[in-house]
Amino acid sequence: MADFDAxxxxxxxxxxVAAYELAKVGKSVLLVERGNYAGAKNMTGGRIYSHSLKKVFPHFEEEAPLERRIVRERISLLAPDGNTTIDFSSDEMLKEGQDSYSVLRGPFDQWLASKAEEAGAEAVYGIAVDSLLKDASGKVTGVSAAGDEITANAVLLCDGVNSLLTADAVGFERPAPHTMAVGIKQVIKLPASVITDRILAASDKDGAAWLFAGDATHGHIGGGFMYTNCDSISLGLVATISDLMSNAETPIYQMLEDFKRHPAVAPLIKGGEVVEHSGHMVPEGGLNMMPELVGEGVLLAGESAMMCVNLGYQVRGMDYAVAAGQLAGIAAAQALDAGDTSKAGLAGYVQALEESFVLKDLRQFSRFPHFMESTKRIFNEYPALARDVMNRMFICDGSPVPPMRKSMMPMIKEVGIMNVIKDARGGLKAL
Ligand SMILES: Cc1cc2nc3c(=O)[nH]c(=O)nc-3n(C[C@H](O)[C@H](O)[C@H](O)COP(=O)(O)OP(=O)(O)OC[C@H]3O[C@@H](n4cnc5c(N)ncnc54)[C@H](O)[C@@H]3O)c2cc1C
Structure with missing residues (x-):
């Protein structure tokens, strides 16, 4: 008999979430985390869209350590000497199930893990799973960790983007550098009221999400992000590894320092103290880099299965991870009840994912990574074009104003009218 059901x-x-779902229906579950506590090694920008969390914990707002509700969206095209920003807010984005919150993974992940433990899961921290155990037929039968062999009827790999176990589980090859980005982030402490004033929010509970393209990454593929927490600001960059390796002269940590000095960013963080610095990989290849989701005795959920989307104006991974964790837990429990945790017995998980927004979204955005990679103008020429157009509109120096068409056309011609049309069409097709 196995040591655990899962x-x-x-x-x-x-x-x-997967452990919670399994424990909730009475399965014996071991949750193994290599960090000294849940959240110790996790990183996000980060804002979580609430819809999938609500399906697992309908009253999460009352107990989860959320930072601020996002009431304001900003997206900026940054030129070295200019900044064109769209500032958006609406009642729609505040409606239940459409709302989103800034979170810090330390407290947030500890709360999530505590829910699994309260439901009956046994959790061990500070121990990494080194390898998978398999029987003679190749079915996964447990894990080897810290010299111990622990058996289970099902193993759920939720070990994130840099999983060292998926290759053995489902034969997944390491992703190519152009499908992976690196993210770095600082948490900058400031008084809550200062943050509220600086983002023009109505209360200390309201927050902003702000994404930046262009000079944030010195014109390289990627972008900057800023999320407001209760009494800190999360500020960082995400940049594609292959582009950084082959084209960038500036290392990413220096890009972050330059980003912090940009006139669009510096006033926001002025007087703040850096209290946390982190780095992490981000899977950007989408559906095209997804491994098989189930194997014999094993299934994959979250970023171990590359469930993440970076659209430039939106970064999502946590709501996919929560939803996939829930479906994985439910499917594993059903397979355990049926006494069949073979690949065929676990196939209900893939079916459930296919019917959910997770695989539908990843399929929908499967062309976007290629669009980003092949449209570098987004990161240099367009921020400069936006700056020039705005300069033309807002600067009056007493000289006669030429007709708008006459002054705008040379700017657009510099980028190329056909390029603008092609990129707009390409972007619409990829989204
Ligand atoms: C810079 C950046 C910005 C982002 N911004 C956002 C955002 O704003 N919104 C959003 O929704 N998503 C964002 N994401 C993506 C999001 O953070 C991830 O998609 C999400 O954290 C994935 O959750 P997960 O549970 O699959 O993996 P993780 O949260 O990475 O959890 C994996 C866990 O497995 C543990 N582990 C790994 N290997 C082992 C092992 N061998 N043994 C035991 N434990 C192990 C790790 O320590 C970790 O705790 C961002 C990511 C980055 C890097």
Missing amino acids: IVVGAGCAGS
Whole structure:
């Protein structure tokens, strides 16, 4: 008899939710996390869209350590000497199930893991799973961790983007550098009221999400992000690894320092103290880099299965991880009840994902990574064009004003009218 019904590897968004779902229906579950506590090694920008969390914990707003509700969206095209920003807010984005919150993974992941433990899951921290155990037929039968062999009827790999176990589980090859980005982030402490004033919010509970393209990454593929927490600001960059390796003269940590000095950003963080610095990989290849989601005795949820989307104006991974964790937990429990945790017995998970927004979204955005990679103008020429157009509109120096068409056309011609049309069409097709 196996030691546990299920072993869940990784106590991030996917793992803790999967463990919770299994424990809730009475399965014996071991949740193994290599960090000294849940959230110790996890990173996000970060804002979580609430819809999938609500399906697992209908009253999460009352107990989860949320930072601020996002009431304001900003997106900026940054030129070195200019900034064109769209500032958006609406009642729609505040409606239940459409709302989103800034979170810090330390407290947030500890809360998620505590829900799994309260439901009956056994959690161990500070121990990494080194390898998978398999029987003679190749079916996964447990894990080896810290010299111990622990068996289970099902193993759920929720061990994130840099999983060292998926290759053995489902034969997944390491992703290519052009499908992976690196993210770095600082948490900058400031008084709550200062943050509220600086983002023009009505109360200390209201927050902003702000994404930047262009000079944030020195014109390289990627962008900057800023999320307001209760009494800190999360500020960082995401940049594609292959582009950084082959084209960038500036290392990403220096890009972050330059980003912090940009006139669009510096006033926001002025007087703040950096209290946390982190780095992490981001899977950007989407559906095209997704491994098989189930194997014999094993299934994958969250970023171990590359469930993440970076659209430039939106970064999502946590709501996919929560939803996939829930579906994985439910499917594993059903397979355990049926006494069949073979690949065929676990196939209900893939079916459930196919019917959910997770695989539908990843399929929908599967062309976007290629669009970003092949449209570098987004990161240099368009921010400069936006700056020039705005200069033309807003600067009056006493010289006669030429007709708008006459002054705008040379600017657009510099980028190329056909390029603008092609990129707009390409972007619409990829979204
Ligand atoms: C810079 C950046 C910005 C982002 N911004 C956002 C955002 O604003 N909104 C959003 O929704 N998403 C964002 N994401 C993506 C999001 O953070 C991830 O998609 C999400 O955290 C994935 O959750 P997960 O549970 O799959 O993996 P993770 O949260 O990475 O959890 C995996 C866990 O497994 C553990 N682990 C790994 N290997 C082992 C092992 N061998 N043994 C035991 N434990 C192990 C790890 O320690 C970790 O705790 C961002 C990501 C980055 C890097």
